[in-house]
Amino acid sequence: MSDLVRYDDSTPRIARIVLNRPDTRNAQNTELLYALNDAFDRAARDDGIHVIVLAAEGPHFSSGHDLREHDWRANMGPRTPVGTWAGFGSQGAEGLMAREEEIYAGFSERWRNIPKPTIAEVHGKVIAGGLMLVWPCDLIVASEDAEFVDNVVAMGANAVEFFNHPWEFGIRKAKELLFTAGTLTAADAERIGMVNRVVPRAELTEHTMRLAATIAAMPLFALKLAKRSVNAAQDAQGRATAQQTAFALHQLAHSHNVQVHGDIVDPDFLARFARRA
Numbered sequence: 001m002s003d004l005v006r007y008d009d010s011t012p013r014i015a016r017i018v019l020n021r022p023d024t025r026n027a028q029n030t031e032l033l034y035a036l037n038d039a040f041d042r043a044a045r046d047d048g049i050h051v052i053v054l055a056a057e058g059p060h061f062s063s064g065h066d067l068r069e070h071d072w073r074a075n076m077g078p079r080t081p082v083g084t085w086a087g088f089g090s091q092g093a094e095g096l097m098a099r100e101e102e103i104y105a106g107f108s109e110r111w112r113n114i115p116k117p118t119i120a121e122v123h124g125k126v127i128a129g130g131l132m133l134v135w136p137c138d139l140i141v142a143s144e145d146a147e148f149v150d151n152v153v154a155m156g157a158n159a160v161e162f163f164n165h166p167w168e169f170g171i172r173k174a175k176e177l178l179f180t181a182g183t184l185t186a187a188d189a190e191r192i193g194m195v196n197r198v199v200p201r202a203e204l205t206e207h208t209m210r211l212a213a214t215i216a217a218m219p220l221f222a223l224k225l226a227k228r229s230v231n232a233a234q235d236a237q238g239r240a241t242a243q244q245t246a247f248a249l250h251q252l253a254h255s256h257n258v259q260v261h262g263d264i265v266d267p268d269f270l271a272r273f274a275r276r277a
Helices: 030-045 072-076 092-112 128-134 165-169 171-180 186-191 201-216 220-236 239-261 267-276
Strands: 005-008 014-019 051-056 118-122 125-127 139-143 147-149 183-185 197-199
Touching (some): 014 201, 030 051, 030 092, 051 201, 092 128, 128 147, 139 201, 147 186, 186 197, 220 239
Parallel strands (some): 118 139, 125 147
Antiparallel strands (some): 147 183
């Protein structure tokens, strides 16, 4: 497993996975995402693990996709795909869509469907692609300083690749946050039901692990059945179909940006991003 992700199963029945790229605020490059997927697989396949906690080192949970990874085709080359999409080296929309189907939408969907309960332990900023790490988790515990941002419309696209916004925010709030590229505080996220609990930063890990221990004491098979029941109810509302449509529109936005701006992301946004970095 890469040094970019730490794995700790020293607490009985709990696996603690920690993003460990603090110098980039845990920006998600190809290596980090495959390492995270390996860690989730390890916990899912260990019969002694009942609960999986996802946390992060550094001042922020995740700054989102690593926009500085320009050589992504080469970085995808040595990987064995987890899903059935391939052709990562293909030119044009084909290669880009294949990559995003694999490591963005594909990984997030895969993590959502891990049978065991998962808890995101969130602090600081969670920006765009960072949402695609926390939303697949069953529960979210946030520190009081946590902030959630989807600024993808400002980049020239519709939303992040894992489109769960209506189920996380509700229709009206989802539109408001997307249209304004706005920020949701931890308190607001708890109020609308996206976050389960908000605690002081100093108490975040202790509180999350205590919650994980309570859940881990339950019969594992019953936990798996309960999770599948709730996920099935959400899917019956059309989540999977909406996800596929939004992902296709996301790819259309990339192609449009390439034709108009010469890059998959609006360069005006990239310039502003570079100045802040």
